[in-house]
Amino acid sequence: MKTNYTKKRLREIVSVSVKHGLKGGINNPSQLREALEELGPTFIKIGQILSTRPDILSKEYILELQRLQDDVKPEKFEMVKNAIESELNNSLEENFAIFEEEPIASASLSQVHYAELKTGEKVVVKVQRPNAKKMMMADIDILKKLAPFINLTPTGSAMDAKEVIEELAAATKKELDFINEAKNTKCFREKNKDVKFILCPKIYEDYCTEKIIVMDYIEGIKIDNIDKLKEEGYDLKDLATKLTYNYFKQIFEDGFFHADPHPGNIFLCGRKIGYIDFGLMGVLDDNLRKKFNDFLEAVANRDVNLMTKSVMKIGQKRGPVDRSRLYEDIEIIYDQYIEESIQDFDLPQIIEEIFKVCKDNNIYMPKDITLLVKGLMTIQGLIAKLDSEINIMDIALPYVKEHITNEKLKDLNSIETLRSLYEIIKSNLILSSKIIELIEQIKAGNLRTQIEFKESEEASNELNKMVNRLIFGMIVAGLVVSSSIVINANVGLKIYGISAFGLIGYLGAAIAGFWLLISIIKSGKL
Structure with missing residues (x-):
């Protein structure tokens, strides 16, 4: 409260909040929007950040x-030029060959001008x-002081106003740092x-600072201009499909969307x-992606228990969590969709309900x-405008299933694959030796049993041959399965684009299988 600005702004915020009924909590979406609009540009930006948070606000808000x-x-252009x-x-003349005074866009925190570099590239300059x-930070500091008295969260929210304001402060700092936006843009472009x-x-890094970012000028048609x-x-339809596939790639493959x-x-x-506009990006690390994959797999398989976990x-x-109650609440959502085909699922709606x-x-x-949920909701809205017959689940199901399969295979490498092959063969050999040991005990009469064998020598020899062939067949099968996994994972040394380890495994299995077949034919007991 040290400055005149702070005192005046504080009175204004309190007055507008009381006017729109926010003192006792938010109960009407339009109340919140009207209050934010009346409080000006910084509060409009706060509202826009809140609109990306379905965990704080419901769909109506x-x-x-x-x-x-x-x-x-x-x-005024003079202020932009000076900045x-x-x-x-x-x-300005030393940096740009052309710089248009009239902005092509003007927002609460920045404005964008068309320009051309001395080297001829057409760019936009975001200032x-x-x-x-x-x-904006002064307004957020005022909100922190007012948090105990003015609730910015709807009634029943799991977060209190103080937590919301802290997150808004962190998000605002990121959006106001154009170096962060430049890094995001470069990362997205690379991926x-x-x-x-x-x-x-x-991004033209030589022209980027915390308050200025210069990038290629993209001129085109807005995606909703049908x-x-x-x-x-x-x-x-092709456009909707490509848009969805790429968004799933951003989420599941890149973990950067x-x-x-x-x-x-x-x-x-x-x-x-x-x-x-890469000021706001989502990041999913490997651990979080795996957990979210498990959740989607549970939705696809209608597995309430896995959804809950x-x-x-x-x-x-x-706070305290009653797992039984959580399971029952999720089961209620599940029961709403049990009669529907999975292709008719509204994935963002299901996630929002959860x-x-x-x-x-x-x-x-x-x-x-x-x-992520906000992004999926927005993408689904765009898809509906582009092609009303396409459901996001039509693309999500095959993509997610393929991705989960690839995730399970991608960690395989040649050393691990060889080790797996060795363990399979070793296990089969151990099994074989144990069975043979058992047979030898039977032959020596050391097995504790009251069964009396007649002509045990001949019988046990036949059993020995049969078990050996069975174990040999298991080894061949193990080689075929392991080689198939290796070739599908496409790891290690390649021969004509096919994994050499897989080919060697197939060749070994073919030779062993052929030898087994010959031995059976020779025995006359095919």
């Missing part, structure tokens, strides 16, 4: 906050508004460089899907999982 308008009056020159330590960071239908802007896409001859894939951030340019593993406890169950059971989901 998220949809309402997505209506927040972020178009604000642009800064760029101060950050780059050079005049942070002067004092934007200082004012998708081999996807022919994906376009990601190139009429224009049809006019340009795009296959909307665009957390805000709304229509304003996706363009069609030269028959490619172009992404922009997966939710317990993914979530963080915020999130609600988690809140009711004092379980809080990690931020990146909530970003």
